[in-house]
Amino acid sequence: MNTTAQKAAAPAARIKRRTFLKAGTAAAVGSFYAAPSSASAESTAPVVIVVHGTDPKKMVEAGIAKMGGWAKLFKPGAKVAIKPNLAWKSTPEQGGNTHPDILRAFILAAEARKVKKITIPENTCHPEKETFPTSGALDAIKGTSAKLYRPKASEYKEVEVPKGKICQKAKVSRDLLEADCLINMPVAKHHGGATLSLSMKNWMGAIDNNTRRAWHRQGLHQCIADFSTFLKPTLVVIDATRIMLDHGPQGPGKLAHPHEIILSTDPVAADTYAASLFKKTPADVPHIRIADEMGVGCSDLAKIKVERVEA
Amino acid sequence: MKWLRRNVWRLLTLVASVILALGFVPENHPELSALLTRFSPILSLFGAAAARAWFGGTLLLGIPLLILPLFKGRLFCWRICPMGFLAELAGKLNPKGKGLIHHVPMLNKALALIVAATAAAGYPLLIWLDPLCIFNGFFAAWRTPFTVAALATGIGFVAILVMSVIAPNIWCHRICPLGGLQELLMLLARRLTEGRKAEKPKSGDLPPAAAPRPAAVSRRALLTAIPAAAAGVVAGKVFGPNGRKALRPPGADLEKINALCARCGNCMRVCPYQLIQPDLGDSGIDGLFTPVMWLRSRNPDQEQYCFQDCVKCTQVCPTGALRPLTVKQKHDLAIGIAEIDRKKCVAWENKEYCAVCDEYCPYKAIKLEKRGDVMCPVVDLSKCRGCGACESACPADPIAITVKPIS
Structure with missing residues (x-):
């Protein structure tokens, strides 16, 4: 508690030096927040849809139907960007990466709705030529127009994080910034540094290595929360079909099989529910608590409306 | 045209050797890129003898060049060897320099004996003078990312060409230990058949005056080999510990690496993340240009380290300085x-x-x-x-x- 207070106080001085927000960036931020579902109306309780089942494809369909259907998510001509977690050379069974069947279900649905393009940028930890095939992601994009890639230095754009307390600048994958529809699609797993790796932590694959390293030096949890005030997903889809309980994030670790996919437009609410699968509360995962304090979303499980769907 | 017809084998070997030395082989068969170096018995067989280890059937690739000279003399040198071919071409640039060779003593047989004797003693000296290794090292040096240090294994090749321009033919006729080894074998074969053929000398042989008398050769050979072997044993005691001073690639023979390593550049070229670099002095003067690991990433956009399931470098060492490892063995090896x-x-x-x-x-x-x-x-x-x-x-x-x- 004490450390957080210090961290919050220290960067306040830096705000003076902060340059003014560029208009373009502001517009981009606004456009992300196209709520895909009437279920998540503003100022009412945040909704988390939890789909239980065994076939990821059917689970996605059932979850999206509950959210309000594909048509509201994928508009014709839209630029869709998906950010799965494909950081490690880990097979779908080992649970280190987002399940490829979930990824493919979204890609096929987006193509069917005639979106302009589908990009999947991921700053992997292991080299992408290892992680993309091993994770099953290469198979997931097979035969589609989706572009799966690890961004080069020129494919990042430096942005300001206006509400950031420590992280005030970050280099972010351009395609994620420019998307009309941004889907944050992590896998839920244990993490040595961040306690749990869920949707907000997943943005660490959206930024470049220098930003990533700086976050570890300067205060990981605060930086994760800072960045989540900036990059707002249209939809959060957390893969909890199997979850890694230890030795994360790389694994292989001990697995549990909740057989769930979690959907929400509130990343904090989605992460809070996902943390409960690990028997953890926002008090155990500082970035979830801090994100709530910064107004990103709701971390009070009692206030979150969990709607369960069977598929 | 006549030149082309005479040299067609040499041209083909040259092209094939360059392709191998540059590492243009199927990605899942990195060991193929070591083929050129493995044909040299100095690297493969002497290396294995010095390492006191049998590391696979590829060692047998060194045998043809031990048998060929028994029947055909130095046919390999004059008609196949890519390094010899280039050295000869370089010599043609300076026809006036031809006479210089007569001022240089015949070192090649002595060098071959030194390598052989020290290898037998368990700590090979001068193994890096092998011409196929020197040739290989030059092309293996052109890898990315390009650094000055990475060029180190190319130095011998340039030295041979420069020396050949100044004093044509000096490398092949006076220095090359692989040539010297073949000459020794040729003389040995001749001595064995001498009794039978003494009465009728073949017209193709060297004139009797130029051919050294076999008895003299064997006495001189012993006088070279015995002190060399002793020197090898001493060198092993003195310099052996230097091998451990630097961080080595997996499978390294830590006691003998500085001597066993021929600086052919295969391991450095084949490493997918360019972690293996020539040592610039950490492991002593005798360890110059031997492989060391630079684990700190030089690419800020990608973490690079010695990956768990990669054993490529261990599969391409012709001398056994790096022993072949299975993925399982690598997992258990620090x-x-x-x-x-x-x-x-x-x-x-x-x-x-x-x-x-x-x-x-x-x-x-x-x-x-x-x-x-x-x-x-x-x-x-x-x-x-x-x-x-x-x-x-x-x-x-x-x-x-x-x-x-x-x-």
């Missing part, structure tokens, strides 16, 4: 040990949530100890393999975790 400097560590010193070393460690060799709210890393020495994943990913500035050689 190439170094990671050390944490707690004063630099963001978890220990600054109480930050980090654990990136634990995150990247493929062997789960980082134990996290709770200090207050924060998990702090400790290296589990029984599990650490020294792969450098932690070092390449460590976000601290300066880096807090580094891999040290096993002493």
